[in-house]
Amino acid sequence: MSSSSPDIATESPRPAPPPVRALPNGLAAFLVFLSSGAVLVLETVSLRLVGPYVGVTLQVTSSVIGIALAAIAYGAWTGGWLADRRDPRTLIAPVLVLAGIATAVTLPVVRYAGEVLRGGAASAVLLLTALAVFVPAALLAAVTPLVVKLQLADLRRTGQVVGRLSGIGTLGGITATLLTGFVLVAALPSSAIVLAVAALLVVTGVALGAYLPRRGRPGPARTRAALAVLGMAGTGLAILAPNPCDVETAYHCARVEADPDRPSGRRLLLNSAQHSYVDLADPTHLEYAYTQWIGAAADVAAPAGRRLDAVHLGGGGFTMPRYLTATRPGTDNLVFEIDGGLVELDRRELGVRTGPELRAVVGDARVLLGEEATDSRDLVVGDAFGHLVVPWHLATREMAAEINRVLRPGGTYVQNVIDYPPGRFVRSELATVAAAFRHVALVAPPAAIAGERGANFLVVASDAPLPLEALGQRVVALPEPAALLSGDALAAFVGDALVLTDDYAPVDQLLATA
Structure with a gap:
């Protein structure tokens, strides 16, 4: 009686996913510089947005800084998580566009909510500063880990890549802080600064989406239409939102x-x-x-x-x-x-x-x-x-x-x-x-x-x-x-x-x- 070995189904190895191509170094540096700088512009200007409703005190300043840091932490964490699960090349442009829309929407949200929370307790201060900063800052903070993921093609250069982009992000934040405090706030109303940052982010996101080739089919037309409608609605609300100021000075x-x-x-x-x-x-x-x-x-x-x-x-x-x-x-x-x-x-x-x-x-x-x-x-x-x-x-x-x-x-x-x-x-x-x-x-x-x-x-x-x-x-x-x-x-x-x-x-x- 002869015995035979059972058939063992052998699986052919899965094809390795095609390598994700890195961005040009200059483009990667620009995206990190821009997103990090935009966070600090919004953090600085948000003090002026919430000031008419809850004052400009140590508690308000501390709330803005704390909320911004929390947004950066959660945004970076979420951006890193997404970078390991999706192709970052398909995410960076939409994130920038969404950040721009969220930035524009900040104006009407703060001004309408500020009328309700005016002169409130510490909880009102925290809530109003969160409405002013958290969502756009979190979205912008997600950009850096997405860019870093794309640039890590050679594991032997991980430290160099991460260190360089981290340094560029810090320089973006420093530049934005000094530029906002010494130039922008003295030259422009807060609403103009916020809308300019929003427009810059949206334009950058749209241009980046057109520049980066995508594998597979392009995103659904409904998604692009929804983003466009959100952008127009945010800009319209920002323009129509009540302004508590006749004049914005450098301090008031x-x-x-x-x-x-x-x-x-x-x-x-x-x-x-x-x-x-x-x-x-x-x-x-x-x-x-x-x-x-x-x-x-x-x-x-x-x-x-x-x-x-x-x-x-x-x-x-x-x-x-x-x-x-x-x-x-x-x-x-x-x-x-x-x-x-x-x-x-x-x-x-x-x-x-x-x-x-x-x-x-x-x-x-x-x-x-x-x-x-x-x-x-x-x-x-x-x-x-x-x-x-x-x-x-x-x-x-x-x-x-x-x-x-x-x-x-x-x-x-x-x-x-x-x-x-x-x-x-x-x-x-x-x-x-x-x-x-x-x-x-x-x-x-x-x-x-x-x-x-x-x-x-x-x-x-x-x-x-x-x-x-x-x-x-x-x-x-x-x-x-x-x-x-x-x-x-x-x-x-x-x-x-x-x-x-x-x-x-x-x-x-x-x-x-x-």
Whole structure:
């Protein structure tokens, strides 16, 4: 009986997939440079997109950076995963087109959502920044691993290829950051920057799709049509989306509104927050309570009508320089305003006329104050804000000492501060100013001092005894009566509050509500 071996079906080996051809080195470098740079342009501009709705604070800046980094991480991860499963040559062009469409759609999404989330809590800040950054940044971050996969034809050069493209991507991000911060933001509105980036990405994606040969049939016509419709819809929505700005300066989304109850009244809004009120016909009219307090402090600082040498840290609508010029003819008002675009807006819309009695110097108030002579000023008015926050470097003990140096003996420093319950920042600022001045007082609404609501607070300081009786009589007689704290009452209010220094000034954290 013979036996035979069973038939063993032998499979013919599968043909190896054709090698994926690398892109030309120049094209690969351009794609990585462009996609990485576009992410950083969007990250920088997104601060300006969300600012009118949630402010420009440390938390907002941190949210934008964190969301952008998360998008880069997830996008790179997903791009690498896709690169191992699909031919990257068929993916890069569609990803660029989708990134362009997502970038264009960012404008209407942020502007419509911003109206709903305006002034919200931390969750609203995170949500709005995610809407501004995440999708386009994630799509752009997927480009680099797709390009890297195509360029890894020779495993002996893996390190060189990855290192070179990684370096080019970093250079793209650096170039975009510097170009946006120093040139684009100063020259173009945010909407124009976003739409230009979107158009560049779409054009690059379309051109790349036409350049790269594809194996097999071309993509369905329905897909290309859908992308075209999405692109047109995104661009149309971006153009029609509500714009909260009349003017975009290098630092602010600015708008001037007429007061319907006062024909000559104008309100200046910066990032949608009311910052100044000006009466074009009556420079002595002070609309807001805190400006009335500043006016009262200036009125009692020296005999009525006597000219003063005053420095204003922050210009806003130039309300106080106009008031001092009207009430004390001959007063020398020197205004330090960091935003040159705001100064130009004030000239056009608010009737500001610079000259011998009103000089506006564009630059950082602390740097410019350091150039002022010792004992050269009678009054320093601190009214500088980044949204609703005093810039931290203007709120430290070292800054207060510099102000004291510039003031003549008997000169007065008044500082406008905004705070909310439990009032940690205003207490710290009072302790900080008291570390540099012998005499300090506080003007504020009684309810705000009691911790019942947020408000403006006015810190008044001098090395000479303050005219407390005269100041107290003035502030209690105002339409919105205020309390004046000094001496033991002020010390009890301040307690053991932190003195802010250049080394440690957590202003944003102190302002956060409990």
